[in-house]
Amino acid sequence: MLKTLYTIASIGIVSEPVPPTDVSLRLREALQSEILDVLGRALCIRHVDAGSCNGCELEIHALNNPIYNLEGQGIRFVASPRHADLLLVTGPVSVNMAEALRRTYDATPDPKLVVAVGDCGCTGGIFGENYASLGRVSNVIPVDVVVPGCPPSPEQLMQGILTAIST
Numbered sequence: 001m002l003k004t005l006y007t008i009a010s011i012g013i014v015s016e017p018v019p020p021t022d023v024s025l026r027l028r029e030a031l032q033s034e035i036l037d038v039l040g041r042a043l044c045i046r047h048v049d050a051g052s053c054n055g056c057e058l059e060i061h062a063l064n065n066p067i068y069n070l071e072g073q074g075i076r077f078v079a080s081p082r083h084a085d086l087l088l089v090t091g092p093v094s095v096n097m098a099e100a101l102r103r104t105y106d107a108t109p110d111p112k113l114v115v116a117v118g119d120c121g122c123t124g125g126i127f128g129e130n131y132a133s134l135g136r137v138s139n140v141i142p143v144d145v146v147v148p149g150c151p152p153s154p155e156q157l158m159q160g161i162l163t164a165i166s167t
Contacts (some may be wrong), residue, residue: 043075046084052091055151056118081107092120092127093134105141113164122146
């Protein structure tokens with residue numbers, strides 16, 4: 001027993017070094033304070049699917065998972081355009097969705113921002129303009145920021161959202 005105590009005393013406390021501070025926590029705090037400075041509250045987003053293939057929607061849903069944690073940064077999705085600050089529109093605007101998109105845009109209070117997501121929302125994608133599609137989102141409502149990609153990654157989506165609120 002004395003031998004064990006002597007060994008412990010001669011070696012001292014052995015533990016892992018203190019981990020370095022996480023830079024992402026400081027970035028998150030800075031982002032939250034910037035959103036509060038710009039808006040005075042959380043940024044509320046209303047997502048509108050104007051006729052997409054759901055590829056962009058999968059990436060948008062990933063924004064709320066524990067890795068990206070968009071809501072933890074002061075940005076949240078809402079069910080009503082009347083509560084929204086920003087519209088996130090995906091897909092080429094189909095003829096059947098054009099009126100619904102216009103009404104959603106009109107129901108969103110001013111000042112409102114619109115982000116067109118994906119190649120289809122930005123340019124009309126492979127669908128373009130035809131009998132069933134009006135093409136890109138800007139053909140129907142004004143767009144502030146475009147996020148190209150098929151589909152864009154969650155990082156690109158976050159960058160587009162932050163670009164919209166910083167302009």
